[in-house]
Amino acid sequence: MSKNSTGNAFDIKIFARLMSFAKKYRVQFWVATLSTIMLAIFAASSPLILLKAIDDFTANKDLTRLLYFTMAMLAVLIIQVILQFTFIYYASWVGQNIIKDLRAKIFNNILNFKMAYFDNTSVGKLVTRVVSDIETIANFFTQGVFMIVSDVLKMLVVVVVMLVINWKLALIALAVLPILIYATKLFQIAIKKTFQDVRNEVANLNSFVQERVTGMKIVQLFNREKIEYENFKAINDKHKKAHVKTVWYYSIFFPIAEILSSIAIGFIVWYGGLQVIGNDAITVGAIIGFIQYAQMLFRPLRQIADKFNQLQMGIVSGERVFKVIDTESSIDKSGTEKAENLKGDIVFNDVRFSYVEGEEVLKGISLTVEKGQTIAIVGSTGAGKSTIINLISRFYEIDSGEIRVDGLPVEKYDLNSLRNQVAVVLQDVFLFSDTILNNITLKNSAISLAEVQEAAKQIGIHDFIESLPNGYHYNVKERGAMLSSGQRQLIAFLRAYVSNPSILILDEATSSVDTESEQMIQYATDRITKNRTSIIIAHRLATIKKADKIIVMDKGTIVEQGDHNQLLAEDGYYRNLYEKQFGVEMM
Numbered sequence: 001m002s003k004n005s006t007g008n009a010f011d012i013k014i015f016a017r018l019m020s021f022a023k024k025y026r027v028q029f030w031v032a033t034l035s036t037i038m039l040a041i042f043a044a045s046s047p048l049i050l051l052k053a054i055d056d057f058t059a060n061k062d063l064t065r066l067l068y069f070t071m072a073m074l075a076v077l078i079i080q081v082i083l084q085f086t087f088i089y090y091a092s093w094v095g096q097n098i099i100k101d102l103r104a105k106i107f108n109n110i111l112n113f114k115m116a117y118f119d120n121t122s123v124g125k126l127v128t129r130v131v132s133d134i135e136t137i138a139n140f141f142t143q144g145v146f147m148i149v150s151d152v153l154k155m156l157v158v159v160v161v162m163l164v165i166n167w168k169l170a171l172i173a174l175a176v177l178p179i180l181i182y183a184t185k186l187f188q189i190a191i192k193k194t195f196q197d198v199r200n201e202v203a204n205l206n207s208f209v210q211e212r213v214t215g216m217k218i219v220q221l222f223n224r225e226k227i228e229y230e231n232f233k234a235i236n237d238k239h240k241k242a243h244v245k246t247v248w249y250y251s252i253f254f255p256i257a258e259i260l261s262s263i264a265i266g267f268i269v270w271y272g273g274l275q276v277i278g279n280d281a282i283t284v285g286a287i288i289g290f291i292q293y294a295q296m297l298f299r300p301l302r303q304i305a306d307k308f309n310q311l312q313m314g315i316v317s318g319e320r321v322f323k324v325i326d327t328e329s330s331i332d333k334s335g336t337e338k339a340e341n342l343k344g345d346i347v348f349n350d351v352r353f354s355y356v357e358g359e360e361v362l363k364g365i366s367l368t369v370e371k372g373q374t375i376a377i378v379g380s381t382g383a384g385k386s387t388i389i390n391l392i393s394r395f396y397e398i399d400s401g402e403i404r405v406d407g408l409p410v411e412k413y414d415l416n417s418l419r420n421q422v423a424v425v426l427q428d429v430f431l432f433s434d435t436i437l438n439n440i441t442l443k444n445s446a447i448s449l450a451e452v453q454e455a456a457k458q459i460g461i462h463d464f465i466e467s468l469p470n471g472y473h474y475n476v477k478e479r480g481a482m483l484s485s486g487q488r489q490l491i492a493f494l495r496a497y498v499s500n501p502s503i504l505i506l507d508e509a510t511s512s513v514d515t516e517s518e519q520m521i522q523y524a525t526d527r528i529t530k531n532r533t534s535i536i537i538a539h540r541l542a543t544i545k546k547a548d549k550i551i552v553m554d555k556g557t558i559v560e561q562g563d564h565n566q567l568l569a570e571d572g573y574y575r576n577l578y579e580k581q582f583g584v585e586m587m
Contacts, residue, residue, distance in 0.1 A: 014318045015311075018140060021098045028097075032090035032146055039083040040153035042076050043296065044161050049073050051165070051289030087150065095141030103134045106325055114331055115395040116355065124207025129324050132202055133317035140314020147307045151300035158297050166286055172267045173294045176260045180301060183260075184308075187253040192312045194246045199316055201239040208235050261298030265291055331394055331415060339417040342406050342502035343371040344533025346392065351401035353387060361387050363556040364401070369549075374534040376544035378577065379553035385537045389505045392535075393422050405503075423501035429488040431480030436465060437472040439480075440495045447498055455498045459524040461490045486521070493524040504534045541578050550574065 022029045053069035056062070107130055162170035212219060212228055219228055272287035346369040353362040362384050369375050377385045390396050391403060394410055403410045410418060431439045441447040449472060456462035464487070468474040480488045496504060506525065522543065525536075538544050545564045552560035552567065552574045559573050567574035 011315050011319070014315045014322065017322065018098075018137065018314065018318050019145070021101055022094060022141075024101070025094050025097055028090050028094050032087055032094060033149065035083050035087035035090065036146060036150040037153055039080060039087055039150060040157045042080050042083065043154055044157040044293075045076055046073060046080075047289045047292035047296070048161060048165075049076065050292065051283075051285040054285035054288060055283045087146070091146040092142045095138045098141060099134050099138045102137060102321060103130060106130055106134070106321055109325055109327070112331070113327070114397070115390065117327065119355065122203075122207040122211075124205075124210035125203045126324070127210065128199075128203040128206045129321055132206070133199065133320050136199075136317040137314045137321065139310045140318070144307055144311035144314050148304055148311060151304050151307065155297055155300050158293050162290065162293050162297075165289070166282060169268060169272060169282065169286065169290050172271050173264050173290060173297065175267065176264045177297075177301075180257055180260045180298070183253060183256050184301065184304070187249060188308055188312065191246060191249050191309055192316070194242065194249065195309070195313045195316050197242040198239075198246065199313075199320065201235070201242045203320075205235055205239050208232060257298070257301070261294065261301075264298065265294050268294055331397065332411065333415045335411055335413045335415060335418075337408060337413045339405070339413045339421045339502075342421045344373075344502050345369065345371050345404075345406050346503070346533065346535075347402075347404040348388070349402045349404070351391065351403060352399045353391060353396065354399055355396075360399075361556050362391075362398075365556075365558060367551060367558060367561070369533060369535065371533055372531055373548045374529050374536065374546070375549040375551060376536045376538060376547035377551045377553060378538060378541065378544065378574065382555075383553040384556045385553055386507055389424060389507055389535060389537065392503070392505065393419055393424065420499070421502040422505065423496035423499050423503070424505045424507065425489070425492045425496050426507050429480065429485075429492040431476050431483070431488055431491060433475070433478040435470075435473045435475055436468070436491060439476060439491060440472075440498060442495070452494070452498055456494055459493060459497055459527045460520060461494060461524065464490060464520070489521055490524065493521065493528060497524075497528045502533065504529060504532050506534070506536045506538075541581055552577075 049069055049072050053066060053073075056065055056069065110126060110130070159170070159174070162173060208231070212232070219225060268290050269287065272282050272290065275282035276284060276287065346367075348365050348367045351362055351365045352360055354360045365384070365388070377388060379385055387396075391398055392405075392410070394415060405413070405418070437449060437452060440452050452472065453462060456465055465471055465474075474482070476482045476488075476491075480491070483491070506529075525543070526546075528534075529536075536544055536547060544550060548563065549561060550564060550567055551558055552572075554573060560567055560570065562570070568578060569575075
């Protein structure tokens with residue numbers, strides 16, 4: 001829950017913040033509001049016309065006047081239909097436009113979050129915030145705010161009309177109102193907690209399903225279907241219990257509200273009947289009219305409790321959405337220097353970094369990469385190799401030290417322009433459910449199909465792409481499921497190549513691929529690293545023999561650096577690693 005949550009039945013701060021999004025659509029908002037006001041007035045006039053019609057016809061037996069009353073009721077009905085249409089349309093229009101803006105705002109924030117945020121946040125919960133919670137906020141406007149305003153206005157008009165017609169009958173009808181209002185208040189307080197539980201369980205359910213579907217291969221490989229099914233049943237059961245709790249409160253409140261409204265109508269009939277028999281001022285038409293007014297009074301009150309629940313669910317969802325929106329987890333973008341046509345000189349000066357405070361991953365790294373050089377970084381898992389490339393692209397902020405590109409600290413560069421100059425090919429290639437062409441260009445209209453084809457020919461993968469059905473327009477499906485890992489790597493190489501970066505980073509780009517794919521990747525590597533500053537991270541040392549410099553890391557520090565022959569001659573960490581690797585391969 002947001003830190004701003006008060007725990008009360010109604011959080012005015014969240015309400016006001018949600019309503020502030022309506023300012024942009026104030027014309028449509030006021031059209032819906034005025035329609036609501038007029039609807040309340042005309043809705044209250046129908047029983048009044050009926051009351052007058054009955055009393056007039058009872059007294060005069062004039063069919064012509066009865067026809068006039070009937071036509072008046074028909075006209076009021078037509079006006080109500082028009083106002084109802086206007087109200088529903090514009091209330092929904094405002095609600096949908098507001099959630100469009102909210103969804104765009106939260107997604108824009110997510111796009112700019114640091115990688116550290118995603119390291120600690122479930123994807124399923126973020127999906128819930130962007131999709132499910134936002135939809136609930138739509139109901140906050142369409143089924144909550146506007147409907148409550150409509151019902152409240154209708155009740156106020158009804159009360160005023162009842163008091164004007166006969167204040168005694170009005171007081172009798174209103175006698176049970178304090179009890180019903182008190183019951184509604186208790187219901188609202190109780191139901192808010194259950195709605196918070198429901199939203200929590202929805203997020204947990206989404207997170208669980210998303211992770212298991214994404215990792216289905218692992219689930220099936222390790223024969224965990226039954227275990228995960230039982231885990232799902234447990235989470236699903238919690239979700240059900242949270243909903244059942246809301247049903248419990250509904251099942252208590254609505255019968256109480258129905259009984260109280262029936263008692264009020266019974267009092268009206270009893271008292272009014274006595275007055276009619278006693279030839280008092282109350283007429284039969286007044287009794288019938290008051291019965292309708294009582295129904296118009298209590299029905300909206302019962303509905304208000306339900307609509308208030310929609311309001312509360314919207315506020316609970318608003319708390320969650322604003323928590324994401326208010327999260328301060330964006331990389332500092334105060335840099336203004338445009339990183340255009342970089343030479344590619346990179347300097348790390350005593351750089352320290354930790355993903356978790358107090359647990360350093362890089363412990364005072366200092367290294368220099370000159371323009372056009374190809375350097376390789378090797379070391380055991382967890383040595384800090386991949387962390388270095390994350391810092392060059394500023395996916396994370398360093399704890400201390402300095403990183404310079406072409407003599408300027410990376411913080412001085414405009415972040416977008418810096419990242420445009422750095423291309424990264426990762427071991428775990430991510431492809432979108434789209435065509436190969438769109439996965440290569442990422443829908444950049446400045447890169448044409450002809451340019452992509454020419455680049456593919458230059459790095460030797462054009463024939464491979466053309467061999468696929470529809471060639472460059474072949475849909476690789478979600479995460480590139482229709483391609484092998486080696487083929488995905490080749491697509492990633494081409495994606496990096498067409499962006500024409502000044503700095504190229506290959507992170508374990510040749511691991512876990514077959515021999516044929518590795519040969520194609522090695523050829524592509526030689527092509528795209530030519531005359532370009534390149535950093536290669538690899539476990540397979542055979543792929544980095546040609547590197548201008550090899551940096552050997554261990555436990556967050558640089559333990560050796562030099563070219564392949566120099567490091568083999570030193571009889572140190574690199575030589576030991578090389579002999580172990582090739583000793584295994586030669587057996």
